[in-house]
Amino acid sequence: MKTQFYFVGDDVDHNLANRFDPWILLDWPATKLRTDIPWHIRKNQNDGARADFKFAPMGQFPPEVVVACSWDWHEKLAYNKTLGEGRARTEL
Numbered sequence: 001m002k003t004q005f006y007f008v009g010d011d012v013d014h015n016l017a018n019r020f021d022p023w024i025l026l027d028w029p030a031t032k033l034r035t036d037i038p039w040h041i042r043k044n045q046n047d048g049a050r051a052d053f054k055f056a057p058m059g060q061f062p063p064e065v066v067v068a069c070s071w072d073w074h075e076k077l078a079y080n081k082t083l084g085e086g087r088a089r090t091e092l
Helices: 028-033
Strands: 005-009 023-027 040-043 052-055 066-069 077-080 085-088
Touching: 005 028, 023 028
Parallel strands: none
Antiparallel strands: 005 023, 023 066, 040 052, 077 085
């Protein structure tokens, strides 16, 4: 079975409030097909593990792959393909 969605959430209160904020739910097959997402690579720094992992800041995903998120993506942000980041509509 392959995953269809991918969830990422930040536990900024270290689980004191039992919630994630911010969070994002991605259409994973559509995300993997995109070539304009600026992925970064980071080495695992815990427990002596040697695994690397890829990540992208939440605001850098295009709206077409965002299923849901903790902010009002469609009203407050527009995808900037040149910079690969969300910007307020008033700045465009």
